[in-house]
Structure formats: structure tokens, C-alpha cells
Amino acid sequence: HTDIVQRGVRMFDRLVVAIAPNKAKNPLFSLEERVALVESVLADIPNVEVRSFDNLLVDFAHSVGANVILRGLRAVSDFEYEFQLAGMNRRLAPDIETTFLTPAEQYAFLSSSMIREIALLGGDISPFVDSQVKLALDQKFG
Secondary structure (H helix, E strand, C coil): CHHHHHHHCCCCCCEEEEECCCCCCCCCCCHHHHHHHHHHHHCCCCCEEEEECCCCHHHHHHHCCCCEEEEECCCHHHHHHHHHHHHHHHHHCCCCEEEEECCCHHHCCCCHHHHHHHHHCCCCCCCCCCHHHHHHHHHHHC
């Protein structure tokens, strides 16, 4: 995600990183913990704000004055879901565009579930995540 944010700030005057509670998953960190962690990782990138929300993404975008939703696409497997989501968002809010960035090659294969499994099994995740994320995962898994 950091790669997408770093590249996104070159495209837009400001970025609001929107973090939602994911009721479909069992997140390792609370919403508040995720916001704090993302804020710390992105603290040195100018014009970035981190906010949580619990409504429709397009409604949140309107509330912060955004007219573009920037999403990352890792692989073809992400495309179908993201395409459907972009279409639904367009129906809900035709004034908001969705645009996609693909990650840098070294991040294209990463997923949070992979990172979590490597960390849980005691593997070294430092090549894949920010040092603050590594520390937070180390503390969770002991």
C-alpha cells in the first residue's frame, strides 16, 4: 500500500487513505490500531491524511471532497472484484471516478494474509513490510 500512496501523491494534490472495518474478515488489528499504524508508516509523505470510515466508500469520498478513488491492483485475480466495485461505485456516485495503479514489481505478489502467515510461523517479514509493521506483528505474535 505504501508504494501506491507514494506514487499517488505525485498524481493528486492530496490523498486521503480510507480505512474501513472489514466485517467479512477477522482482522488482526483493530480499526484504531490499523489507523495508527498506517499514520506512522505514512507520516513522512506530504499531503497524506489517514481516516477511518464505516459507510459507503463513495459517501466517504464525498465527505472529504474527493472526486477520485485510487485503488491498487496486484494481480489479475484482483481485477474482477475491483472492476465490479468500480462499476457499483459509478452507479452510486457518477461524479466519482475510480482509477487503478499496479504495484511495483517487488510488491505484486504480496498480500496481508501471506505476510500474517509468514510472521505467525516465525519467518522474516522485514523485506516485505515497513519496520513499524514488523514490530506490530512481532508484538502480536510474540
